[in-house]
Amino acid sequence: MDYGMIGKIEKAKRYAEEPERITLHSFTAEIHGDNNTYIVTFSPEGWDCSCAAFKGHGNCAHVMAMEILLKPMLKREPMPYYHGQNIVSDVEKAHRYALQTDRIHFLALEVSFHGENSDHQTTLTGDVWHCTCDFHHSRGVCSHSMAMEKILKGMVPVTSVVVS
Ligand SMILES: [Zn+2]
Ligand SMILES: [Zn+2]
Structure with a gap:
């Protein structure tokens, strides 16, 4: 796994532990x-x-x-x-x-993240995640979608790498 993705997984864990940012x-x-x-x-x-x-x-x-x-x-x-x-x-x-x-x-949801650098909007429609961040645009997953998968474990479709 590449360094960029490892960083996003770490960030997703932090966000999942700080749901008040969401x-x-x-x-x-x-x-x-x-x-x-x-x-x-x-x-x-x-x-x-x-x-x-x-x-x-x-x-x-x-x-x-x-x-x-x-x-x-x-x-x-x-x-x-x-x-x-x-x-x-x-x-x-x-x-x-x-x-x-x-x-x-969850069939659909819309959240915003008060991120460490900037704010992002993350949505789930059916089993497709979207996010306004650049990383999601290029990779199809990001710290925000992974954090939501972690927080709502079992209640949303998991489309990213395993976040444990
Ligand atoms: Zn009711
Ligand atoms: Zn994102």
Whole structure:
């Protein structure tokens, strides 16, 4: 492996340990609940989930699970509980889902990195990563896409060399 790539792998590890450098702007993810599979989306306009609880009340265990899982990257307050929500049950479920990451698959996401030298935008669409950095342009992977693969291990397609 070449020196440039080794440097990017090292940098990816550092970024993965400093997720507060990353801001999540939007994503679409599938979450396999105990009974059904739901689609959770997040964008600058806010959260959405395809489940009945969210449609009726504007919050649910799926959104709460994603809030737990993605906390340092979300940069916003958690959604409020709704009147009549079974908080004990939903909090338990959200923590369980957030740990059982094989339930979760990201279909698309958009993040920005506050890098050591400059800021970059990194996106995932299906199983294709894009990034605004020069290294990604020439090599198809970069410290940013590798850091996201590491942080969201098992939940995003891995297209780069193994980052362990
Ligand atoms: Zn939901
Ligand atoms: Zn990059």
